[in-house]
Amino acid sequence: MRQPWLHTADTPAPRGVPDDFSPHSATRSAGGVTLAVGIALVVMAAGRSPEILDAAYGLPVVAGTETVIAVAEVWDGAMQAIGVPMVVETVRGVLSAGRG
Amino acid sequence: MLFPTGIFALFFAVVFATHWLLVRAAPALVRPFLLVASLAFYGFWSIPFCAALLAIGLFAWAIGLKVRDDENWLILGVGGTLGWLAYFKYTGFLLREATPLAVSLGFPPLPAPEILLPVGISFYCFQAISYMVDVRRGDVAAERSPLNVLVYLTFFPHLAAGPIVRAAHFLPQVAALPDRWRVPLAMGGLLILGGLFKKMVLANEIATGIVDPVFRDPASYGPFDIALAAYGYTIQIWCDFSGYSDIAIGLAALLGYHFPKNFDQPFRALSLSEFWRRWHISLSTWLRDYLYKPLGGSRGTEGRTARNLMLTMVLGGIWHGAAWTFVAWGALHGAALVIERALGLRAVPSGWVGRILRWAITFHIVVAAFVLFRAPDLATVGTMAAGLVDVEMPSEAWTWRLLAFVALGLALHFLPADLRQRSEAVLAPLHPALLGLVFGALLLGILLAAPEGVAPFIYFQF
Secondary structure, eight states: OOOTTSTTOOSOOSTTOOOSOOTTSOOBOHHHHHHHHHHHHHHHHHHTHHHHHHHHHTSOOOTTHHHHHHHHHHHHHHHHHTTHHHHHHHHHHHHTTTOO | OOTTSHHHHHHHHHHHHHHHHHHHHOGGGHHHHHHHHHHHHHHTTOHHHHHHHHHHHHHHHHHHHHTTTOHHHHHHHHHHHHHHHHHHHHHHHHHHHHHHHHHHTTOOOOOOOOOOOOTTHHHHHHHHHHHHHHHHHTSSOOOSSHHHHHHHHHOHHHHTTOOOOOHHHHHHHHHSOOOTTOBOHHHHHHHHHHHHIIIIIIIHHHIIIIIHHHHHOGGGSOHHHHHHHHHHHHHHHHHHHHHHHHHHHHHHHHTTOOOOOOOSOGGGOSSHHHHHHHSSHHHHHHHIIIIITTTTTTSSOHHHHHHHHHHHHHHHHHHHOSSHHHHHHHHHHHHHHHHHHHTTOOSOOSSHHHHHHHHHHHHHHHHHHHHHHHSSSHHHHHHHHHHHTOTTSOOOSOOHHHHHHHHHHHHGGGSOTTHHHHHHHHHTTSOHHHHHHHHHHHHHHHHHHSOSSOOOOGGGGO
C-alpha cells in the first residue's frame, strides 16, 4: 500500500515529489464519508432544482422517464415552496457583478 | 463525461457507494467493478476507443510477462505503444507538412485523413510505457493477471488527463484493498472544491472573457488586452490543469487510492529548473526518468547535457500535440534551461531584489512560452507581438473583474504552501454530516459563481 494516510504505508512516496497527503491526514470511515458525500449532493441538488427539472424534461422517453420527471417536479416544487431558488438567484446576481 | 457536471456527480455517487460496499461485502469484485466503472466513464466519449484502450492495456500486460528476460520485448513494447500514439497524434500533421514537398517533386497531394484523437491517449500510453519499463527495471513485478494492469491504466480519475501515475506507485495499491476505516475525507473534499473553483470560476471566466477572443483575432485588440490575454492564459492553463489534477487526486483519495501531487505553486519559481519541479510534476518526472536520464542526463559534458535538455523539452512539447507552436514552446523552455545552466543561475539569489528580479524573468519566460503554446499558429504569435506595441489601437476588452481574476490566480501561488493542510486541520474535527453541509454549500457557491456552461479541460485535447 502506498497511501500516506495509512500508517501501515510500507513504501515511501516518490523521491523528492511533494504530496498533498501525509500520515497526519485526517481520515474517516467509509460510512461517514458516504454520509458527507450524500449530504453535499443533496445541498447541491437543492440549489440546482430548476436545472434538474429541465434535465428531466429533456430525457428521452423510455420506461421510468415519467417517474423521474414526477420526482424532479416534486423536488423543485418543494424547493420553490421554501424559497431556495430565490436565494440562489440573489447569490448568483451578487457573484456575477462586474462580469462583461 | 466531464468532472464538473451533474451527470458525473451522479456517476461518482453510484461508483463511490458501490465501491465501498464491495470493499466490505465482496472484495473480489472491487477491481472488476473499478474496471467496468472506468470503461463506462470512458465510453461516454466513445465506445470504440474503449476497445483501443483495452488493447493497449493487454499489449502492455503481455509485454510485461516477457520483458524481464529479454530487452528486445521492451523495445517492441515501447515502440509499439509510441507507434500507436504517433498514428493518432501525428499522422495528419506529417502528411499535411509533407504535401508541399511531394507536390514540388511532382507527386499528387498526399491524403489528409481526419483521425479522431482518443481522449487521454497521451496519458495512458505513457502509463503503459511506465509499466513495461518499471517491470524491466525490477521496480514492480510483472502482473500474472491482466486485471490489475487494466485497472491501473483505465482508473477513471486519472484516465482523461492524468496525473501520470507510475506503475510502481499504483499497482501495489490495486493489489491491496483500500482501508474502509481510513478515508481522507477532509483533504479529498478540499482538493475537489479547490480544483472546481480554479476550473469553473477562474479558468472558465478568464478564457471566455479575454483569452479566447484575443487569441482568435489579436489584430482587433489593443496592447493592454493582448497583455492581459497572455498573462490570463498563463493563469487559465494553471487553473484548468491543476484544477483537474486536484479533482482527480481528491476523487481517487475518496475511493481510497493515492495519486502524487501534480502542481506545487509553479509561478513562484525563481528559475526555470525550479518551475519544472513544480509544473506538471508527473510529466516532468516521467520525462526525467524515462527520457532525460536514459539519454545520459547531466552525467556527460556540458554540450551533451545541453543536447539532452533540448531533446527532452522539444519531445515534451511534441507530446502535447502535432504543431510547430508546441515544438517552439518546448524549444524555448529547453533553450532557457540550457542558458540558465550555462550561466549558473539555478541557485537561489540571496537578496530580495535579486529574488524579485529572478522571479520576474522566470515568470515572463513562462508567459511568453505559453503564448506559443496557446496560439493556433506562429503567425498569430507575430500578430500578438506586433499588437503589444501598437499604442494607437484602443484596449476595450479588459475589465476590472478579469484583471482581478488573473491577479487572484497569481496571488494563490504566494499563499502559504501548507494552507490546505491547515484548512484540513480546521475541518477534520467536524461531524461528517456537518462537513457534508459545508462542502455542499461551497460546491453550490462555486457553481453559482461560474459562467454558464462547462468548457472541456485544456489537457483533454492531448
